[in-house]
Amino acid sequence: MTERGLILPLHPAGGVGLPQLPPLALYIHIPWCVRKCPYCDFNSHAASPELPETAYVDALLADLEQDLKHVHGRELTSIFFGGGTPSLFSAEALGRLLDGVEQRIKFARDIEITLEANPGTFEQAKFRAYHQLGINRLSIGVQSFQEAKLKALGRIHNGDEAIRAADMARNAGFDNFNLDLMHGLPDQSLDDALADLRQAIDLAPTHLSWYQLTLEPNTVFWNQPPTLPEDDILWDIQEAGQALLAEHGYAQYEVSAYARDGLRARHNLNYWSFGDFLGIGAGAHAKLSSPNGQIVRAWKTRLPKDYLDPSKAFQAGERILSREELPFEFLMNVLRLTDGVAADLFTQRTGLPIAELASARREAEARGLLLADPTRLVATREGQLFLNDLLQHFLP
Structure with missing residues (x-):
């Protein structure tokens, strides 16, 4: 079968194979945090006084070892430490982990390595040591700079600590860092939201993740919902905030991501471009392609105690994406990007001809x-x- 003159192998789901495998990234989940926030639906657990750093790093490397069959000779373009609060781990533990990863998979020369950190965990010497390991990007979970809002969100830091965290990151050598900021917070006004955004801009991050608080199932807020702003206020916040960000040189490139020129988050861009990523750690997810065109989503066992139990498997399950599912799975990611993607990326990433989308595209x-x-x-x-209305057109 040919597509624009390119000869492609047959796809096991009845389409065509992949012209080449997508770029490969690695997500590493560290599931512990100081305290579980009431809005958080991530796989995070309150830490005990002694974290099992050595045992967990050993488990992560053993987990990765089992996933090496999915690498197919590719190098890692990015690594992202997410959580939980990965900055609870020592530089020594993260250094041993990164060394172990690099021994198993080649790093791209310009690899991006991001560590999530919360202001309440910042120590200057510790973060300087992180930078010396080769971690070259931080994502700092500020959420707000206002005391009442931070208290309502269950955060362990205050506004002054949030400001100091950005300064400490820069002093530790990080010239590329993201601030995570929420809006639509309990009882938040337009002025409140813009004050938070102005404070974040004043700290001159290279990237801002600015997104609306949503109430997710299996969270405290879901069961005990706080009073959130009315829709009209949320709309005003969104419009005024986007204008303010653009005015200060932060270009929106994804639903909730804004960056200075040339400093978009490469790890997340790989997700949104339907690239491949390995996922290791308790509850981590992966999306992986094979040379024969098969595309799999896989996930690891969720509870840390089970993940650390040598008698139990790391992988909890996997699902092969069918031909019918691939258009929705692809577009669910790429249509989050403000500029979208070239149409031929659909065939490159799914192995299916672009004609598969013709009818839904017209609608x-x-x-x-x-x-x-x-x-x-x-x-x-x-x-x-x-976006949800748009994606409905591409459901299988």
């Missing part, structure tokens, strides 16, 4: 949700605002 374009451009897959402004 979405007719509704004004998808840009009528045969060379690109891009949501219109309305499509970005109503």
Whole structure:
């Protein structure tokens, strides 16, 4: 079968194989935090006084060893330490882990290595040591700079600590760091939200993740919902905040991501471009492609005690994506990008001909949700605002 003159192998689901494998990233989950926040639905657990650093690093490397069959000769373009609060781990533990990863998989020359950190865990010497390990990007979970809002969110830091964290990151050698900031917080006004955003901008991060608080199942907030701003206020916050960010040189490139020129988060861009990623650690997820065109989503056992139990398997399950699922899975990611992607990336990442999307594309374009451009897959402004409505057109 040919697509634009390229001869492609048959796809096991009945389409075509992949012209080449996507870039490969690594996600490492460290599941402990000082205290579980009431809005958090991530796989995180309150830490005991003594973290099992040595045992957990050993388990992570053994987990990775079992996943090496998915590498297929690729190098790692990025690594992301997520959690929980990965900055609870010592530099010694993270250094042994990074050494072990690099012994098993080659690092790209310009690899991006990001560590999530919370202001309440910052120590200057510790973060300088992180930087010396080769960790070259931080993502700092500020959420707000206002005492009342931080208290409502159950955060362990105060506003002054959040400001100092950004200064300490820079002093430790990190010239590339993200601030994580929420809006739509309990009883938040437009002025409150913009004050938070102005304070974040004043700290001159290279990247801002600015997103609305949502109430997720299996959280304290879901069962005991706080009073959140009305929809009209949320809309005003979104519009005014985006204008403020643009005014200060932060270009929006994804639903909730804003960056200085050339400093977009490469690890997350790989997710949103339907790239591949290994996932190690308790509850970590992965998306992996094979040379024969098979694409799998896999996930690891969730509870740390089970993950550390040598009698139990690291992997909890996996699911092979069917031909019918692939269009939705692909577009669910790439349409989050403000500029979308080149249309031919669909075939490169899924192995399916772009003609598979033709009927749904016409419907979405007719509704004004998808840009009528045969060379690109891009949501219109309305499509970005109503992304779920847009994606409904591509459900299997």
